[in-house]
Amino acid sequence: MRVMVCGGAGYIGSHTCVALGERGHEVVVVDNFSHSAPKALSRLEALLGRSLDAHCVDVRDGAALAALFARHRYDAVVHLAASRSVHDARTRPLAYFDNNIAGTIALLRTMREAGVGRLVHGSSAAVYGDGASGALDEDAPPICDDPYARTVAFVEQLIGEVCATDPGLRAVSLRHFDPVGAHPSGRIGDCVGGGVNDTLQAICQVVDGVRECVPIYGDDWPTADGTCARDYLHVMDAARAYADAVDALGDDARDVDGGHMAMNIGSGRSVGALELLGAFEAASGLRIPYRVLAHRIGDVAEVYADTRRAADWLGWRAESGVDAICRDVWRRLSMRAERTPSPAFQAEAGAAPK
Template sequence: MIFVTGGAGYIGSHTCVELLNAGMNVTVYDNFSNSEAEAIERVRRITGKAVQVIQGDIRDRVGLEQALRQSGAKAVVHFAGLKAVGESEAVPLTYYDNNVVGTLRLLEAMQACGVKNLVFSSSATVYGVPENLPYTEDHRLSATNTYGTTKLVIENMLRDLHRSDATWRIAVLRYFNPVGAHPTGLMGEDPQGVPNNLMPYVAQVAVGRRTHLSVWGNDYPTPDGTGVRDYIHVVDLAIGHVKAIQYLEGHSGCEAINLGAGVGSSVLDLVQAFEAASGKSIPYEIGPRRAGDLDAYWADASRAVELLGWRAERSLAQMCEDTWRWQEMNPNGYKGGN
């Protein structure tokens, strides 16, 4: 049994599908503050398998321990937390409370229950301004925003925990830019309000929910002047978590591992790929650079190949095709029904 915090979220729900497909049982623990219960129904539809759901907050130490014991889980995949960079700058204490305090409470509950296998959802934001590219796992760690700082604080907490007790088995997965949707079109990214990320914003322009895309800066030292990022299909990312769970069965330690495609694509690369996938025009307007945005970054994912036997397999074209299928089938997200 795998205990998945935030399992109704975008990456969490796709990971539940892959865990179930790999023959594992899943208990989802989620407070549904930024997700929909319908996502779990879609997991059940896709897999034809049962999912236990416990509604709760990871800051609830007593409820968390009770849920963990009830589940009988032997490992935890930890997604629960807040993730919007801009919002984290506006309400930093809320981010420290949810992300750092929530993880502390989770670790306390795991320790009390004797569950010491953990896959943690971290982020490439812990690398900060690149000193060299691609980012390798031994790059200096220095977050440039509150969201990234909370991830880095948690990573340090996990490393300290493992140093104090070598029986912990921890995989710290540093994501790059997850996009895409399940190929059935039944599951995808369903942001509340205005999307913070590029792909769902582009998809909402294509489906007519928004008039145009704002491209923040076209004067970066990149091939077309727009920011370059490492986009990874959410299904590839989900499979990486399954591989990490399997890796921990035979390895102790606290291992940081990049999960990225290992190639950079610009904002306009993504726009053009989405136009090709959807047959729709994506109008865009160039705006000024946003404070804190980096010119370019992408992953060195060779450690994931070496340790997990994992590599990203799905192309940018497939990421766009799957996103468009999800958006067409669910123009209003999970609330629209399907």
């Protein structure tokens, strides 16, 4: 299949390109490089062993998208072209609503005009709200406490409503729990060795010498190690879920309830901050200092994904645990010469493709 990956130079997108490419799909990257560097593409090409068709296009630019759809017939689109920072969205809500919602509208419109009928959308567990705890299933009502989560929930709703009125469109939204880790080669991964998870980010900052110790917000929670426990999903497991969803939507016999389904992707278990830190120490051979602080307002003891829907419908489940996550983050961190500096992705050398 020919698959357009919007946001394909980003963290989850680049790993998804690898997963799709390894299955023999023809991958076309669309990215405006607002939060990634063109250099990511040459690393992808090296991993895949072939050149990639890539376009520097903003998904809000309907005319540019239409020109791409006119050039080739696409079988599916993976949509990961969005702004993702909860903190940033609080200070720039207009920019987030514009990028995440206007981008999806332009993409849906041009896809349908071009007759492309399969969409896999990168959603987030943020739709369950900050106070959600325990095992979360997809029937939990969205409680969007911040502008970022509201954009994600609205985009899901938008896709659902378009699918409900257009029998030619079938879509899946994958609700990520904490995507972390890196490709096992260490050649691609995020600048901080993972997604946006606080604890792993802090561990990487300690390794980098920009932070003295990892803050642990309470060690008296009712969890196995006494610390707040979260659901860490290896980014390669996430990438496999995208490839599985593309393949599943490609099977016309597979029923998609109402044309659109949202499903959790997570490891299905929660891991405490101290367990994660211990796994990183074991992987790296380093001692990572930490300091126990007071509870943060709004924190909950544990959150993890109920992944039955993904298991039943996609046949997907996470395969890597925190040991593999930490091993791959450590490998990526060790390959410093190749790392992308944070946060000024855009400043990195390399010309954007046309």
